[in-house]
Amino acid sequence: MATLDDIAKLAGVSATTVSRVINNYGSLSEKTKTKVFEAMRELNYQPNSLARSLKGKKTQLIGVILPGVSNPFFGQMVQEIEDQLFKKGFRIILCNAGSDAEKERDYLRMLMANRVDGIIAGSHNLGIEEYQKVGLPIISFDRYLSDEIPIVSSDNYHGGQLAAQTLMRSGSKKLQIITGANRPNSPTNARLTGFKDELAKSDLDFDIMEISFSATPNIKGLKIKELLSKREVDGIFCTDDLTALLVMQQAKALGMRVPEDVKLVGYDGTNFVQSYHPELTTVMQPISDIVMVMIDLLLKRIDDHDCELEDNYVLPVKLITGETTV
Amino acid sequence: MATLDDIAKLAGVSATTVSRVINNYGSLSEKTKTKVFEAMRELNYQPNSLARSLKGKKTQLIGVILPGVSNPFFGQMVQEIEDQLFKKGFRIILCNAGSDAEKERDYLRMLMANRVDGIIAGSHNLGIEEYQKVGLPIISFDRYLSDEIPIVSSDNYHGGQLAAQTLMRSGSKKLQIITGANRPNSPTNARLTGFKDELAKSDLDFDIMEISFSATPNIKGLKIKELLSKREVDGIFCTDDLTALLVMQQAKALGMRVPEDVKLVGYDGTNFVQSYHPELTTVMQPISDIVMVMIDLLLKRIDDHDCELEDNYVLPVKLITGETTV
DNA sequence: ATGTAAATGTTATACGATTGACAATTTTAA
DNA sequence: TTAAAATTGTCAATCGTATAACATTTACAT
Numbered sequence: 001m002a003t004l005d006d007i008a009k010l011a012g013v014s015a016t017t018v019s020r021v022i023n024n025y026g027s028l029s030e031k032t033k034t035k036v037f038e039a040m041r042e043l044n045y046q047p048n049s050l051a052r053s054l055k056g057k058k059t060q061l062i063g064v065i066l067p068g069v070s071n072p073f074f075g076q077m078v079q080e081i082e083d084q085l086f087k088k089g090f091r092i093i094l095c096n097a098g099s100d101a102e103k104e105r106d107y108l109r110m111l112m113a114n115r116v117d118g119i120i121a122g123s124h125n126l127g128i129e130e131y132q133k134v135g136l137p138i139i140s141f142d143r144y145l146s147d148e149i150p151i152v153s154s155d156n157y158h159g160g161q162l163a164a165q166t167l168m169r170s171g172s173k174k175l176q177i178i179t180g181a182n183r184p185n186s187p188t189n190a191r192l193t194g195f196k197d198e199l200a201k202s203d204l205d206f207d208i209m210e211i212s213f214s215a216t217p218n219i220k221g222l223k224i225k226e227l228l229s230k231r232e233v234d235g236i237f238c239t240d241d242l243t244a245l246l247v248m249q250q251a252k253a254l255g256m257r258v259p260e261d262v263k264l265v266g267y268d269g270t271n272f273v274q275s276y277h278p279e280l281t282t283v284m285q286p287i288s289d290i291v292m293v294m295i296d297l298l299l300k301r302i303d304d305h306d307c308e309l310e311d312n313y314v315l316p317v318k319l320i321t322g323e324t325t326v
Numbered sequence: 327m328a329t330l331d332d333i334a335k336l337a338g339v340s341a342t343t344v345s346r347v348i349n350n351y352g353s354l355s356e357k358t359k360t361k362v363f364e365a366m367r368e369l370n371y372q373p374n375s376l377a378r379s380l381k382g383k384k385t386q387l388i389g390v391i392l393p394g395v396s397n398p399f400f401g402q403m404v405q406e407i408e409d410q411l412f413k414k415g416f417r418i419i420l421c422n423a424g425s426d427a428e429k430e431r432d433y434l435r436m437l438m439a440n441r442v443d444g445i446i447a448g449s450h451n452l453g454i455e456e457y458q459k460v461g462l463p464i465i466s467f468d469r470y471l472s473d474e475i476p477i478v479s480s481d482n483y484h485g486g487q488l489a490a491q492t493l494m495r496s497g498s499k500k501l502q503i504i505t506g507a508n509r510p511n512s513p514t515n516a517r518l519t520g521f522k523d524e525l526a527k528s529d530l531d532f533d534i535m536e537i538s539f540s541a542t543p544n545i546k547g548l549k550i551k552e553l554l555s556k557r558e559v560d561g562i563f564c565t566d567d568l569t570a571l572l573v574m575q576q577a578k579a580l581g582m583r584v585p586e587d588v589k590l591v592g593y594d595g596t597n598f599v600q601s602y603h604p605e606l607t608t609v610m611q612p613i614s615d616i617v618m619v620m621i622d623l624l625l626k627r628i629d630d631h632d633c634e635l636e637d638n639y640v641l642p643v644k645l646i647t648g649e650t651t652v
Numbered sequence: 653a654t655g656t657a658a659a660t661g662t663t664a665t666a667c668g669a670t671t672g673a674c675a676a677t678t679t680t681a682a
Numbered sequence: 683t684t685a686a687a688a689t690t691g692t693c694a695a696t697c698g699t700a701t702a703a704c705a706t707t708t709a710c711a712t
Contacts, residue, residue, distance in 0.1 A: 001438070001461060003698060014661050019700060026701095027658050044459045046439040050376045050385070051698035054667045059376070061419075061440075069395050070405040070597065079396040082422045086429065091436055093387075094420040096408045103412065110417055112327070113372040114387075133370045135327060217601035245602050271396065275543035276571050330669060340691050345670060353688055355679095377668035380697045 002043035011039040022047060053115060062298070063111035063119040065095040065104060067213070072272040073240070073287075074122065077141075080291040081120060088299070090117070099214040101125035108134055118298045121145065124185075137301035139294045142187040152294045152313045154285040156187050159317040160194025162283050163237040163265040168202060170263045170325040172235025175199060175206035176227065178247070179239040180213040188239045191267060195237055207233070217246060224250045234262050241266040241273045241282055248280070248324070264324035274320065281325040284318045328369035337365040348373060379441060388624070389437035389445040391421040391430060393539070398598040399566070399613075400448070403467075406617040407446060414625070416443070425540040427451035434460055444624045447471065450511070463627035465620045468513040478620045478639045480611040482513050485643040486520025488609050489563040489591040494528060496589045496651040498561025501525065501532035502553065504573070505565040506539040514565045517593060521563055533559070543572060550576045560588050567592035567599045567608055574606070574650070590650035600646065607651040610644045 008015040013032060020026045021036040039045070053059045064081055066074045082092055093116060097104035104125045111119055112134060121131070122141035131138060131145045138145070142153040167175060177195055179188045192208070199206055209227060211220050220243060227233070228250050238244040244266030251258050258264050266273070269284025293313050300307050334341040339358055346352045347362040365371070379385045390407055392400045408418055419442060423430035430451045437445055438460060447457070448467035457464060457471045464471070468479040493501060503521055505514045518534070525532055535553060537546050546569060553559070554576050564570040570592030577584050584590055592599070595610025619639050626633050 001441075004700095005698085015699085016662080016701085017660060020660090023700075026660085029659060032659080044438075044461075046435055048380070048441060048698050049436075049439040050380045050441055051667085052700075054374070054376045054380055054669095054698080055700050056667065057700080064420075068405055069408070070398070070401045072396070072398065072401070072598075075396045075398070075401040078420070079394055079422060082395070082420060086422075086432075091419050091421070091433075091440070093417050094390075094404070094408060095417070096405060096412075106412075107417075109372055110375075112370075113375040114417075115327075115374060115376055135370075242602070249602070272398075276568070276575070329667095341669085342671085342692080343690060346690090349670075351671090352690090355689060358690080374668050377697085378670075380668080380699090381670050382697065383670080 002045045006043055007036065007039045007045055010043065011035045058117045059115050060090050061114060061116040062090050062092050063095055063116045064092045065097050065107055065119065066122040068096045068098055072270045073268045076270050077287055077291060080288055084291055084295050097123040097125060099125060105130060112136065118302050120294055120298060137298055137305060139298045141294065144185040150297055150309045150311060150313060152290055153187055154290060154317045155314050156190035157194035159267060159283040160191040161198040162317065162319045164195045164198035166265050166281060166319060166325050167235035167237060167263050170235065170259065172263050174233045175204060175235045176209060176233040177206060177237045178209045178211060178243055181210050191239045221246050221250055228254055228256060236262060237265045239267045241268040241270065241280060244280055245277060258324050259326055269320050279323045281322040282320050284320050286315050289315050328371040332369060333362065333365045333371055336369065337361045384443045385441050386416050387440060387442040388416050388418050389421055389442045390418045391423050391433055391445065392448045394422040394424055398596045399594045402596050403613055403617060406614055410617055410621050423449040423451060425451055431456060438462065443628050446620055446624060463624055463631060465624045467620065470511040476623050476635045476637060476639060478616055479513055480616065480643045481640050482516035483520035485593060485609040486517040487524040488643065488645045490521045490524035492591050492607060492645060492651050493561035493563060493589050496561065496585065498589050500559045501530060501561045502535060502559040503532060503563045504535045504537060504569055507536050517565045547572050547576055554580055554582060562588060563591045565593045567594040567596065567606060570606055571603060584650050585652055595646050605649045607648040608646050610646050612641050615641050
């Protein structure tokens, strides 16, 4: 692969001049610029960004750590992140951490080794300590990592409230929430709390079903079937849309009608669900806005490692009414 | 961030020794090794991979160029790629090229600049020339790029045949294929050909509807609605599952029953569709195997730039029978 | 023609790590 | 005790680029 020197030789100028052209500093005549650019084109030259970064420039790389990209929610989020960062001249290193703490740790190390300019962290298998010693700008999606790391999230609490209101308005009396296993700093916690608080106002009670985020759809389906076949609940809030789809699936299999026999509200409202399952009532997270805020904050931190940022940035959710509630 | 020298100072040895420890060459006493490792841990040291790569080592980075990751098919594919490459010590730079040739070109340049070890290309907005002058190991998914670049794909032709057979066996008489706009080297072409050839055997005719891959679901839905409302066809093969979902959606809206009024076969068979739409009959691409082959070939090329590889690697598809055909 | 500004070249250093050559020290074995 | 082997250090070059300092050449205006 061609180097600076090759270009210099071909253009008949000094390496310094080529560098001057590339970085556009010092004074240069149009003629030399043209010569150099031509040589660059001829050799299909790309400045070695390893060398540039080593010499103090940024890498223009951002690490994105997420549970995984096959989930439509994170798929869309990555798509947004990539899209917005590309426009600002950054590329992303994709890190699917799954629910594997060791893998997440490995990725953190690699990102440090690669001297990425910053990290967007949306997967959270690790404790605080590991994130603290990274020493790179980090923005977290939806979970507390450390005092220094801003959290961007949708208004989970209000989302929970909305779900409760919607189910109640729809006439549900026996309510159920299906949610991921609630670790202390999990966002689904706030969804639960909002749901709970809202129901408390009307003195309605409800049951909680916890299903691990990492359970397979089959497992989830089984548990849901078990729940539904008791025919005790008439209103369900799933803290993610995919689970809601499974509820619809199982309900259908059991001959239960939605919303007549059981109302249903999901959470996330991805483009995917909006397009392919518009019938689902759901609480939409403003993914695009969330990403915009995360990137904005991250770039600020990259620009100035010590700049003051808020601890929390909470973006409003929106109820999308489908046919699974009345 | 700590450097080699910092470690050397803290451990009270020379930089060379630290390097020896890290790269495990020369002779070393246990005592020094321990000292050095301890210093590394204490400073949370990560060798600067920019510097290492500059000095001739590989970057352990692979560029992955795809249309986008919000599509479940490519979402799952990226997940697989990431998963398998991680185990082999590689990370990926994710490049969503969409249907934007300029963006794909930009990404190619960036990948060169970043000295990635290789590229997996699954998005194809660019001509052959651009890929030829990249000068890096490349493996292509499902499309011809240049004589030097191996193509890995599912057996699109046979997939088309399977779809045709299934619809015929199901009793369809008036057949329709819905497929992306067919550019010369598009994989959907082979699906079409297989479909066509199989129908020809039985002297059945069919219509072709082309809908651009990049059209929004709404647009696609409209076109499908138009088609269905004529009530002329009773068997449809969609060359991707998402479009098949839209057909089901529109059919339902029009009061048509699947499979009674119209049979339906999709293509892709992602985990997502299998879990959340098991009712859909579809031709499954062996994503995991495809990825395995691509990675295997890519690593061979990385190891030896000039190693001989086949032009084509075609992996078998599998029919998954749901309820949208009888 | 002369001075000034602009354009380019020369040279050196740095970024952080790798690696080879060789010297110096320590350990081990006979 | 001594020679051989193992360990560690010193020094320098290298990867490709950036950049500062300084020297030199060229162009242009007066």
